[in-house]
Amino acid sequence: MRLSTVILPVRRWSDGGKEVWQRAEELGFHAAYTYDHLSWRSFRDQAWFGALPTLTAAAAATSRIRLGTLVTSPNFRHPVTLAKELISLDDISEGRVTLGIGAGGNGFDATALGQEPWSPRERADRFAEFTALLHQLLTQDAVSYEGTHYSADEVRNIPGCVQRPRLPFAVAATGPRGLKLAARYGQAWVTTGDPKVSNAGGTPAESREAIRRQVEGLAKACADQGRDFAELHKIMLTGFTPDQPLDSVDAFVDFAGRHAELGIEELVIHWPIADSVFAADPAVFERIATEGLAQLGA
Template sequence: MSLRLSTVILPVRPWHEGGRDQWSRAEELGFHTAYTYDHLTWRTFRDGPWYGAVPTLTAAACATERIRLGTLVTSPNFRHPVTLAKDLMSLDDISGGRVTLGIGAGGNGFDATALGQEPWTPGERADRFAEFVPLLDRLLTEDAVTEDGTFYSAVEARNIPGCVQRPRLPFAVAATGPRGMKVVARHGQAWVTAGDPKVFEGTPEQSLEALRGQLGKLEKACAEIARDSGSMEKVLLTGFTPERNTLLESVDAFVDFAGRHQELGFTELVVHAPIPNSDFAADQAVFERIATEALAQLKG
């Protein structure tokens, strides 16, 4: 598979104060997909503006024509499959079939307690995720669904006429553990990783080795159900590996990074749109040159 370059636009700008322009510009620059985070708030941005993912993507769908749109990632922390399916079906319709759902098990951030619940243990998150995704899959592919689950249920839940994309919009499933990889193998059209947090402060070589191990787990999970992992997109959300501080310093630095990860087997790299005075601060001009020049250099 050829390498694709996408971006993630954090929902921190008011729509009429630069928010809309970011999505339009992402399309102009030729990014394959523009994603946004699906959180109620996130890390150092907690005390500042942060907008909802689904309304933002709906507006982005109306402001663009070609670029794909998606979440990176949605989780069960504050979502229910029945209501999420309805939102996704509607968003897929409004966008003309340009939506990808990035989905993961979630973590212990602010989303985990915003509804008044106690944070789930890793095991509880895995249990819920293993039930959430199959039910969501059914809701997006069947006209009416009834399911009596341990965590999530549906009673005559209807999603008519279904997605524009058939049989449903694609799932990009984020996972690194064995149980999550089983969900990827059964329901994912793509697999997502941000790398291994254990080597966040390590070396690029250690990061590559960790990613190679994750790819091996994915291949094993697919083989267990006789699925060819080679046909699945492999997505790396950048910004969380040892190269994070130099990745967007120059086109050459990015091309070097991209080439090494393409050789490893990744088919899509996602870079954060620059946000001044944050962990994602970067030169906008260099970011735009990377968008327009990096893949051409790799092909050359």
């Protein structure tokens, strides 16, 4: 089991932002991710900075910890410009970047560029085309492509990624089409649980059962794609299930153990933000970071 954190881009770099990313490395987290949104839910009218510039600064301020997005989506990104930025970030970080990628939702990002909200079918179609083209752009020096939603005309991406054949994709998916993409293009798979369970006031046991079914779906998608299921790293972004794993070290150890039994190999916990949905005791959070997995192993 690996333990990572997600640091929301809510702090000015000169006013504690830099130190948070450095502290994440000091605490020994496997990776530090950030959301790739223009704004997000209850933070919409508060400070919120761009994901890729933040990760670039974090790459320069750290030396070991992996960095990435959880997650990037087609809502306001285009594969051509995103590929160039990712190649640059992979170079600056010396090969420490993972791209979390998903279909996106119907939040603020979905209409920020003036477009009408996409239907679920169009969102899935765009996600599939977006991921396939991004894979091509990150693995080939020159790409031309004409698709339904995206195009590329003699695009050059030299010298390519530091990580070969490209930086890893962590594909967020729960439905059959998304799981198929994860099996085809992913080096990892990401889940947040099943929002239907949490929205309906479900129990932790019901949440784990939903995740078990997701893992089974991923295994089937891998079999259909001729992919070794064990090759895909299984990541869970916490904070969206009925559990409260940051209440105490014991609560985290119990949570981690139960999800490890389901096949989850990396847990991502939110860096505490006071007076928000991600409020938590910083002292408990740091104890979880430094003691949690050791207690789980014991």
